[in-house]
Amino acid sequence: xxxxxxxxxxxYVIHVLSGQEQKVKDNLTRRIATEEMGDLVFEVLYPQERVxxxxxxxxxxxxxxxxxxxxxxxxxxLNENGSLVDRSWxxxxxxxxxxxxxxxxxxxxxxxxxxxxxxxLQIREREDxxxxxxxxxVGDTVKVADGPFExxxxxxxxxxxxxxxxxxxxxxxxxxxxxxxxxxxxxxx
Numbered sequence: 611x612x613x614x615x616x617x618x619x620x621x622y623v624i625h626v627l628s629g630q631e632q633k634v635k636d637n638l639t640r641r642i643a644t645e646e647m648g649d650l651v652f653e654v655l656y657p658q659e660r661v662x663x664x665x666x667x668x669x670x671x672x673x674x675x676x677x678x679x680x681x682x683x684x685x686x687x688l689n690e691n692g693s694l695v696d697r698s699w700x701x702x703x704x705x706x707x708x709x710x711x712x713x714x715x716x717x718x719x720x721x722x723x724x725x726x727x728x729x730x731l732q733i734r735e736r737e738d739x740x741x742x743x744x745x746x747x748v749g750d751t752v753k754v755a756d757g758p759f760e761x762x763x764x765x766x767x768x769x770x771x772x773x774x775x776x777x778x779x780x781x782x783x784x785x786x787x788x789x790x791x792x793x794x795x796x797x798x799x
Contacts, residue, residue: 617686618652620720621729623712624702628679631656634707635681641705650698653684657729659736662794669756669794676736680712682729687718694718746776751799754780759789763799 626634635656642651657680658673687698694717702708711718721729746752750766764780767788774793779786 614688614690614692615720615723617650618684619723619726620685620687621726622683622685622687622718622720624681624683625679625709625712626681627707627709630707631675631679631681634705637707638681638683638702638705641701645701647697647701650695651683651685651701655682655684655733657682657733657736660740662740671740682733688720740774746793746796746798752776752778752796753799754778754789754791754795755797756795757791759791764789764796 635654638651638654642648642654657675657677659676660671661674662669662671683702685698685702686695689695699718702711713719746766746769748766748769752764752766754760754762754764759780759782762780764778766776767779768777770776776791776793776796777788778791778796780789781787
């Protein structure tokens with residue numbers, strides 16, 4: 611396996627009961643304090659992304675998990691000799707809602723530094739940027755839910771996912787006119 615990462619460089623993926631991610635994270639966080647595990651368990655992440663949609667003309671922003679059934683934990687599970695730190699192992703395994711460490715049968719393997727770096731970057735990006743709940747494709751029929759063309763129907767001509775914008779062709783006075791709209795301003799037709 612190579613060199614054992616330093617304590618604070620060890621990250622693990624923990625498989626938890628689906629739908630219980632937040633509950634397990636909260637439980638772990640609470641137990642870190644009450645059982646004085648802060649010297650071994652440093653951070654628990656529940657990766658989510660912000661998602662926007664329009665319902666009944668109202669723009670709503672919610673959070674959606676992007677690794678359902680998994681948490682990421684920064685903790686010392688292996689000592690410098692590569693042996694399991696029993697206190698860490700039992701702390702995680704005895705937490706209600708935890709199924710197991712992902713990808714292991716017996717001894718957990720820390721994620722590779724490059725994987726951790728990419729994962730943390732992805733988590734930060736997804737938490738900072740709002741993503742549309744519905745994905746659009748060129749040719750889709752959409753209904754404008756907000757703005758001056760509200761309740762008009764149109765066809766998606768172009769998509770700019772980086773800016774979260776669409777060019778939609780709507781009929782104005784019998785003529786097809788391209789209109790630039792944000793994702794959240796339209797609903798699937």
